[in-house]
Amino acid sequence: MTIDLETRAPAPRQDNQDPAIFGQTPSQTVGPFFHYGLPWKGGADLVGTSDMGARPDLFGPDHYVLARSSRSGTPAGEVIEIVGDVRDANGDVILDAMIEIWQADAAGRYPGGPEGEPDPHFVGFGRASIDADGLYRFRTVRPGRVPGPGNTLQASHIAVSVFGRGVLKRLATRLYFDGDEGHDEDPVLQAVPAARRETLIAARDAEGRWRFDIALGGDRETVFFDL
Amino acid sequence: MTGVVAYDREDAGAPPSLVPDYRSTVLRSPRQPLVRIPATLTETSGPTGHWERLMVGPSGIDMTTQHPGAPQGQRIVVSGRVLDDRGRPVPNTVIEIWQANAAGRYVHSADTWDAPLDPNFTGAGRVVTDAEGRYRYVTIRPGAYPWGNHKNAWRPGHIHLSLLGPAFATRLVTQMYFPDDPLIEIDPIANAVPMPYRQRMVGRFDIDTSVPAWALGYLFDIVLKGRDETPFEPDAGDDHDH
Numbered sequence: 165m166t167i168d169l170e171t172r173a174p175a176p177r178q179d180n181q182d183p184a185i186f187g188q189t190p191s192q193t194v195g196p197f198f199h200y201g202l203p204w205k206g207g208a209d210l211v212g213t214s215d216m217g218a219r220p221d222l223f224g225p226d227h228y229v230l231a232r233s234s235r236s237g238t239p240a241g242e243v244i245e246i247v248g249d250v251r252d253a254n255g256d257v258i259l260d261a262m263i264e265i266w267q268a269d270a271a272g273r274y275p276g277g278p279e280g281e282p283d284p285h286f287v288g289f290g291r292a293s294i295d296a297d298g299l300y301r302f303r304t305v306r307p308g309r310v311p312g313p314g315n316t317l318q319a320s321h322i323a324v325s326v327f328g329r330g331v332l333k334r335l336a337t338r339l340y341f342d343g344d345e346g347h348d349e350d351p352v353l354q355a356v357p358a359a360r361r362e363t364l365i366a367a368r369d370a371e372g373r374w375r376f377d378i379a380l381g382g383d384r385e386t387v388f389f390d391l
Numbered sequence: 392m393t394g395v396v397a398y399d400r401e402d403a404g405a406p407p408s409l410v411p412d413y414r415s416t417v418l419r420s421p422r423q424p425l426v427r428i429p430a431t432l433t434e435t436s437g438p439t440g441h442w443e444r445l446m447v448g449p450s451g452i453d454m455t456t457q458h459p460g461a462p463q464g465q466r467i468v469v470s471g472r473v474l475d476d477r478g479r480p481v482p483n484t485v486i487e488i489w490q491a492n493a494a495g496r497y498v499h500s501a502d503t504w505d506a507p508l509d510p511n512f513t514g515a516g517r518v519v520t521d522a523e524g525r526y527r528y529v530t531i532r533p534g535a536y537p538w539g540n541h542k543n544a545w546r547p548g549h550i551h552l553s554l555l556g557p558a559f560a561t562r563l564v565t566q567m568y569f570p571d572d573p574l575i576e577i578d579p580i581a582n583a584v585p586m587p588y589r590q591r592m593v594g595r596f597d598i599d600t601s602v603p604a605w606a607l608g609y610l611f612d613i614v615l616k617g618r619d620e621t622p623f624e625p626d627a628g629d630d631h632d633h
């Protein structure tokens with residue numbers, strides 16, 4: 165029987181609503197065409213009100229339907245800029261990647277965390293698309309140190325997600341700051357083989373920005389995490 | 392502080408990063424094993440509750456009324472719930488939606504396929520789940536489109552979905568497919584997910600949420616990683632190590 169004559173509903177097939185296969189929705193690639201749907205104006209500027217992060221040049225003003233961020237004021241802390249590229253296993257720059265960050269405020273506070281609520285002028289989530297020059301950029305505040313498991317204290321860090329065409333599931337990594345205190349006691353950094361830790365350390369460039377390049381493969385493949 | 396409660400790890404339905412049939416994964420997937428890390432506040436917190444300051448605005452959830460006229464195509468209503476993998480609703484989380492038009496064309500300068508653009512359709516929107524994790528949006532059914540992966544390659548019609556979830560650990564980007572589409576069977580991206588889990592991404596046509604003389608209804612629940620949130624109750628007077 166293909167229909168229930170009472171309701172005119174089709175016979176069930178194995179699909180999203182089937183309890184027999186209930187479980188986590190599988191990840192799929194963001195594809196190459198996300199720019200009009202995801203990166204919003206101001207998404208990469210966690211401090212100010214610029215348009216950083218969006219690429220309206222890729223689809224035209226009539227099709228910008230997303231809201232922009234409305235920040236309420238200036239957060240406390242040292243303002244920093246982060247810049248980097250994303251490369252494939254051949255070392256070629258990927259132009260259609262998207263980067264997200266999540267971080268504590270300057271005092272090391274997360275929503276719901278034990279140190280109290282974050283700076284009311286700061287939301288630690290940002291999103292940037294790769295620019296026409298092959299780089300992603302964020303402006304944010306330098307995050308404070310956050311407690312780790314047990315009695316540990318994590319070094320200052322920013323959680324990073326990488327998305328892109330050909331990336332079937334989000335690649336999660338972390339950015340740490342070169343020369344910072346606490347790297348030898350950070351529980352996440354210590355879980356990474358010593359020889360690969362440098363892929364997680366951003367260094368200042370000639371303009372004072374923190375440079376954090378991401379390699380999806382190749383000799384200096386970035387460390388990605390199993391969360 | 393004591394340890395935080397970790398979110399569940401990915402389950403058997405998660406695709407691998409490297410799927411050679413989907414050619415772009417070959418140079419864009421790590422070869423080193425993922426490093427397992429302890430859950431910390433960084434992974435278990437997120438910006439829930441601050442969407443208005445971040446991104447959600449008047450963008451609306453009827454993607455057929457964002458322009459002066461009505462878009463071409465079959466109007467559909469997609470609704471469902473966002474749940475965690477223990478079946479509990481995930482309230483107040485953002486779902487970002489983007490898709491091609493009825494002819495399978497994206498409003499993107501990198502989409503050079505020779506199918507018509509629709510001046511009355513962008514195909515982008517956002518919706519926030521309610522207290523029961525429910526969401527609903529109106530759009531048009533996206534068309535299939537060709538791509539360069541292999542000879543005569545066509546993507547099945549799909550809606551791209553992005554969910555923030557409650558924490559960094561729950562972030563999800565996925566695609567919803569349609570139940571009557573023969574292209575799913577031969578699509579390398581959908582088939583990166585092993586059967587039967589691939590079918591978790593196939594929505595169900597639903598007569599009850601179809602609106603008479605107006606729109607067809609599809610149901611699609613989205614399931615994120617969950618965690619054991621049973622409150623920890625210290626046992627009074629029992630302070631030895633377990």
Ligand SMILES: [Fe+3]
Pocket residue numbers: 195197546549551
């Ligand atoms: Fe697509």
